[in-house]
Amino acid sequence: MHRLLATFMLPGILVLSGNTALAQQPFDGRWSIQATPEKGACKRAHRYAVIVQNGTIRSAASRGTHMSGGLDPSGRVQGSVVRNKTKVDITGSLSGRSGSGSWVIAGRVNCSGQWIAEKQ
Template sequence: MRAAILAAATLTLAASGLDPAEAARRKVQVPNSYDGTWSIEVITTDGPCDRAYRYGVLIQKGEARYPGSDFTITGRVATNGAVRATIARGSDSANVVGRLGRQGYGNGTWTTNGGISCRGQWNAERRG
């Protein structure tokens, strides 16, 4: 299941119209132009993880919603589209960084934390 964690790591696209620290201070979530349905392609470029996956995610009012309950997703998309996130399942986790564009596309990289060592890239496309 570690490979599934890595693939789903790219789904951590929680969007907020405020800086994460400011949003937490205000306890406010502001919808922005990154809300919607996204298709995410994950590619492993280094390590023994599965080669590629494609997943869907719904970003709604700044929160990432994954249809399964297999993963814990945390992260933010800044107002400029910068993505910083983490996905975890049990003791396995991966960090995700990158950028979403207002044109409906995005990309970035991911790296596992501890345990199995993998890294790769991700591409996103808005679906709705």
């Protein structure tokens, strides 16, 4: 279960689209993300490091993961991550050097929680 949560949260927290890269430049850089489950089968909080560059995310764990959604110029994050037929919906916002939001996994595993982000 912990690997499942880790697989989805790392690439999915900041789902970014490349066509608005100029608007995301203030968000470029290294981010520390803490994902905390609140309900369901996921039990342990996880911390992740992600890098946003030119409006896109870099993650070694993102192979085999389909991401959709984006980050609008105001910092609103909305998207989903699908891996192994499991979908994680992610919403939230970034502002300056921090952000927060929620995530939900529904299907064969059900859990949800909150995430917080801090730019390093």
